[in-house]
Amino acid sequence: MTGGRRALQLSVAAASLVPLSVATISLLRGPIWLGQAAPIATDLDSHFRYLSGIFLALGIAFASCIPAIERKGPRFRLLAAMVVAGGIGRAWSAYQVGGPSAGHIAGLAIELGLVPALVLWQAIVAVRYRTGSSPGPASADGA
Template sequence: MRGLHVTHNTERLLLQTTIALACLVPIGGGALGVIFGAALLDHGRDLDLDSHFRYLSGLLLGIGCGLLSTLRDLEKYKSRFTLLAGIVAVGGFSRLLSVVLDGWPAASTQFALVMELVVAPLLWLWRRRVSTGPR
């Protein structure tokens, strides 16, 4: 039985589609955080916490939009993609420190941790592989 042969263009399209779908997480989560603030966490009302939560949510929204902006030309925007994926991973390691110090968070936060420490680096590696050209 012959193996599945995927052309370079098909693989590029699969990567772009996967990145676009993955971007829904930071864009959606960031937008919800900006709109609803810390009330999403249901931990009472603290103005400083709410302000900080909305600020960080805005950064998350910006990161998602920034990653999305690389889709048209993966080679041209490789530095932007690398920087943003690296920022996502740094955030994931910061979240992992919280797990070590305070224990496991809710399932939605565990999902975010997987996106930050597994999905983002894998997408970066895949983007790098696709950008090197046809095999």
């Protein structure tokens, strides 16, 4: 994956919209918005909303990396590791219980495909900025 800092920033911003929007809806509506029939077990609803809060914080944390993405490698990798760990859990669930709905399959693709690709891209951009092989802050790249 090639591209400059600005393209990476825009990609991370777009990807951050998923946890920011889905988590907000999940916090407000609970699992019912996913087509789960009411009533939902109280403990299941509580846990779902708790995890949705963590998911929202994760989206905010990813968004906080955007302004200086080339210098946010350690934070970016930690956040990505959390997402990949969740994706592994989702994949394990699919193996044990069966395939989830299309939305969750898309989530799995983001968690185990897109996020690792963004980590690699961030590392490439960071190296370019450290070595000076990328244009400086006033570049047309938007850096």
